[in-house]
Amino acid sequence: MDGSFTSLLNDGSCEEFEFSQPPPQTQSQHQQEATKSKKGRRSKNFFIEEDMLLISAWLNTSMDPIKGNNQTHSCYWDRIWSYYNKNKEGLLSDRTANSLCNRWCTINEKVAKFIGLYNQILSKNQSGLTEQNKIDQALEHYESVMNEKFMFMRHWNALRFAPKFQAYFKKKNRSARDTDASSQSVDSQIPNLESDEMMERPIGRKAAKKLKRAADKESLELIKTMQKDALAIASSRSESVNRSLQLQLKMMQLQKEQLEMQKEIMQLQKEKLQLRLAREERERQKEERERQVYEASIMAVDTSKMLPDQAKYYEALKARIMRNIL
Known part of the structure; x- marks a missing residue:
């Protein structure tokens, strides 16, 4: 109905x-x-x-x-x-x-x-x-x-x-x-x-038809305008998406460069540590050699011709060296 x-x-x-x-x-x-x-x-x-x-x-x-x-x-x-x-x-x-x-x-x-x-x-x-x-x-x-x-x-x-x-x-x-x-x-x-x-x-028939044609024309113009606006919006959105992608690519590139820099820093820190350890090892070895020379010189001292107190001092040094060795 x-x-x-x-x-x-x-x-x-x-x-x-x-x-x-x-x-x-x-x-x-x-x-x-x-x-x-x-x-x-x-x-x-x-x-x-x-x-x-x-x-x-x-x-x-x-x-x-x-x-x-x-x-x-x-x-x-x-x-x-x-x-x-x-x-x-x-x-x-x-x-x-x-x-x-x-x-x-x-x-x-x-x-x-x-x-x-x-x-x-x-x-x-x-x-x-x-x-x-x-x-x-x-x-x-x-x-x-x-x-x-x-x-x-x-x-x-x-x-x-x-x-x-x-x-x-x-x-x-x-x-x-x-x-x-x-x-x-x-x-x-x-x-x-x-x-x-x-x-x-x-209103008469002619007037009604005229109004209908005017309304149809207005509707067509409105549709065209809406389509034009839709295309403009779509284009604007496309440009916005492209800009967003470009920014994301730049951010990814920056992050990659930051990772590379962090790797280089870590490598430098590793090398620095190795150099410090090597230097400390050399110093330890030097001290060890100097100690050995010192102890050898003490052990080679002849206490038979020394005064009693002096001889007693060197004998005590020799005894301590021997205890460290044993």
């Missing part, structure tokens, strides 16, 4: 509002054939789902400027009938264009009267009332005036926020400031939504 308005109506919101007068009772060939099969039988009552689909069909048909605004009534309701039957899915009832038109007139009349009463309550600008309080008052007023309950709340909710309704509401707000709201009758509050004052005339 077409989802442009049907899904919106299901949750009580819509973007279009209009009440049109019923067209002449004209039908296309395939509608006439469907009518012949139902001659002599009264149409079944409409289910709420059928009403919602009818509103959706009417909205979609009304809001298509490229199809053309100057459609004949027959063509207009033939398109509504086609949309309705194409999207009715599980709804069992088959409806003719006349049946849909008559049902739309009923919805038009009932909802329009309720709008008049609801706007009358809004114009009083009573303090302390919630939105639900105002709706409840309008329902009570409707039942008092019409001697029946208002059974089209879902229809009203589906249509109340449409541009035509909002334009009417603004117009009535301006007039309410200059006129005592309590003196206005119910009929004076019912909107004439066929009036040119209600809403600007929809």
Whole structure:
């Protein structure tokens, strides 16, 4: 099913509002054939789902400027009938264009009267009332005036926020400031939504096509600009990656050079250590040779011709040398 308005109506919101007068009772060939099969039988009552689909069909048909605004009534309701039957899915009832038109007139009349009463309550600008309080008052007023309950709340909710309704509401707000709201009758509050004052005339087919071409051209320019920006970003990223790689290579080269320098330093330290050890070994060997020469000279001293004390001293030195050797 077409989802442009049907899904919106299901949750009580819509973007279009209009009440049109019923067209002449004209039908296309395939509608006439469907009518012949139902001659002599009264149409079944409409289910709420059928009403919602009818509103959706009417909205979609009304809001298509490229199809053309100057459609004949027959063509207009033939398109509504086609949309309705194409999207009715599980709804069992088959409806003719006349049946849909008559049902739309009923919805038009009932909802329009309720709008008049609801706007009358809004114009009083009573303090302390919630939105639900105002709706409840309008329902009570409707039942008092019409001697029946208002059974089209879902229809009203589906249509109340449409541009035509909002334009009417603004117009009535301006007039309410200059006129005592309590003196206005119910009929004076019912909107004439066929009036040119209600809403600007929809754009024509040529204007709609021109706007579409302009939008397509703008979209194409936007796509080109986005592609150009994407290429520039990609190029910038590529340059950034290249610079990053170059920096990484330089860092790796510096690290390699640092390792080489550390190896050279370690080799120099090793050689220095070896030189120190060699020097110490030479000094130790020199000291050892000098000690040996000294001890040999002590051992060669003849103490027999020395004074007792002197001889005793050298004998003690010889004894110590002998102890170290042994």
